[in-house]
Amino acid sequence: METRSINPWTWQEERSYSQAVEVKNAGSTLYCAGQAAVFPDGSSSKEDMKTQLIHAIANLEQVITTAGYDCKGIVRLNIYTTSSAELWPHFPILQEWIARHGIRQASTLFEVKSLFETLQVELEATVVK
Numbered sequence: 832m833e834t835r836s837i838n839p840w841t842w843q844e845e846r847s848y849s850q851a852v853e854v855k856n857a858g859s860t861l862y863c864a865g866q867a868a869v870f871p872d873g874s875s876s877k878e879d880m881k882t883q884l885i886h887a888i889a890n891l892e893q894v895i896t897t898a899g900y901d902c903k904g905i906v907r908l909n910i911y912t913t914s915s916a917e918l919w920p921h922f923p924i925l926q927e928w929i930a931r932h933g934i935r936q937a938s939t940l941f942e943v944k945s946l947f948e949t950l951q952v953e954l955e956a957t958v959v960k
Contacts, residue, residue: 834935
């Protein structure tokens with residue numbers, strides 16, 4: 832598999848994403864449902880945004896690795912949140928995770944009216960290998 836980031840500008844680099852990602856010769860593709868701070872028993876977290884973000888990242892990573900993929904293969908990461916203002920101070924947590932795995936993904940951040948039950952942030956990924 833071969834990927835190429837397309838960035839006509841440089842400003843997105845400080846936000847840890849690419850404007851577009853081209854994928855060639857992919858062997859397979861994994862489409863992950865949105866992962867949030869949901870516990871193994873199916874209950875939703877009632878914790879703060881930071882704690883929910885950390886939990887959502889862990890759940891996303893678990894889905895990806897359980898499927899036999901690597902986080903480095905993430906080419907699209909959509910972020911849904913009930914409050915961009917509350918999420919933004921904790922964004923470095925996501926950026927550090929992206930850097931640790933060498934991820935170069937296209938991303939979109941969505942502020943939505945609500946997520947399921949008490950959830951505040953959800954991560955949706957497309958992964959290739």
